[in-house]
Amino acid sequence: MNTTAEELSFLPINGAHAIVEMALFVSFTPAFSLNTIKKLVLLGDDLKNSLPKANHVNRFELKIEDDQHTSFSDKVLGGIELQKINEDGSIGWMLRASENSISVHCLNYTLWASVFAEAFNYLKVAFKRLEGSDSLISSVGIMYVDRFVCNKDPSTSNLSELFQEESDWVFKGAFNSKNKLWHNHIGWYEDLGHMSCLNQLKTSASYVNINNNQKLVVTVDHSAIISGESNDFKEDGGSCEKLEEIMNKLHGMNKKVLGRLLTEQVSARINLGGL
Numbered sequence: 001m002n003t004t005a006e007e008l009s010f011l012p013i014n015g016a017h018a019i020v021e022m023a024l025f026v027s028f029t030p031a032f033s034l035n036t037i038k039k040l041v042l043l044g045d046d047l048k049n050s051l052p053k054a055n056h057v058n059r060f061e062l063k064i065e066d067d068q069h070t071s072f073s074d075k076v077l078g079g080i081e082l083q084k085i086n087e088d089g090s091i092g093w094m095l096r097a098s099e100n101s102i103s104v105h106c107l108n109y110t111l112w113a114s115v116f117a118e119a120f121n122y123l124k125v126a127f128k129r130l131e132g133s134d135s136l137i138s139s140v141g142i143m144y145v146d147r148f149v150c151n152k153d154p155s156t157s158n159l160s161e162l163f164q165e166e167s168d169w170v171f172k173g174a175f176n177s178k179n180k181l182w183h184n185h186i187g188w189y190e191d192l193g194h195m196s197c198l199n200q201l202k203t204s205a206s207y208v209n210i211n212n213n214q215k216l217v218v219t220v221d222h223s224a225i226i227s228g229e230s231n232d233f234k235e236d237g238g239s240c241e242k243l244e245e246i247m248n249k250l251h252g253m254n255k256k257v258l259g260r261l262l263t264e265q266v267s268a269r270i271n272l273g274g275l
Contacts (some may be wrong), residue, residue, distance in 0.1 A: 010148035027104035051082035150216035
């Protein structure tokens with residue numbers, strides 16, 4: 001069926017693209033010591049010009065009194081969350097460092113090259129605070145959240161105009177749902193060069209309040225993760241280049257997954273090849 005872009009049942013939420021969030025994340029083992037956490041909290045000073053809003057992340061430790069067998073929790077410093085706020089009050093950028101991970105989130109996505117350059121720079125600043133830490137990188141990942149808004153009366157919308165019906169990653173009942181609401185979660189491993197990449201894909205349809213209107217929205221939440229690449233990371237040198245290379249490959253995996261999930265018309269609409 002030939003359907004023009006304007007006639008498609010679902011259109012990207014941002015017009016030119018559908019991305020509402022992109023995140024880079026790195027996990028470590030063992031978990032950060034309290035001394036390392038205190039160093040990471042200093043990121044509030046390092047990045048105050050770029051991510052001016054800072055909040056401490058607290059966690060609770062459970063303690064047990066052996067004689068009475070009673071328990072209580074102590075609040076302990078667990079990390080820091082830094083944010084850049086948009087003029088409308090929404091979050092534009094965020095960095096979070098806590099327990100055993102560091103992540104950078106972009107909610108003002110434009111193009112990969114520029115967004116990645118800024119996000120990776122934040123990661124490198126954070127890694128400088130890990131000098132002397134015993135924690136090693138255990139996994140590296142990238143997450144994309146895409147949203148497509150129903151362009152028609154939901155009762156007449158056609159999911160096959162958004163997703164390829166022959167895809168193995170969306171259960172067939174979603175295409176025939178009478179109330180148009182559904183949820184699907186799947187995971188699989190796929191070779192990525194000499195590495196094994198874990199793909200986690202969540203797709204769903206729900207009603208979302210957009211500009212005070214209830215809209216049917218299809219969300220695609222994809223994470224691509226490489227594990228077992230443990231490194232004693234240094235801010236410069238070969239390990240930095242390796243991490244950058246891995247994340248670019250994970251970005252390529254995201255595009256590959258979307259290309260096998262979305263129809264050709266929707267892929268062209270969001271310029272998937274140029275994202």
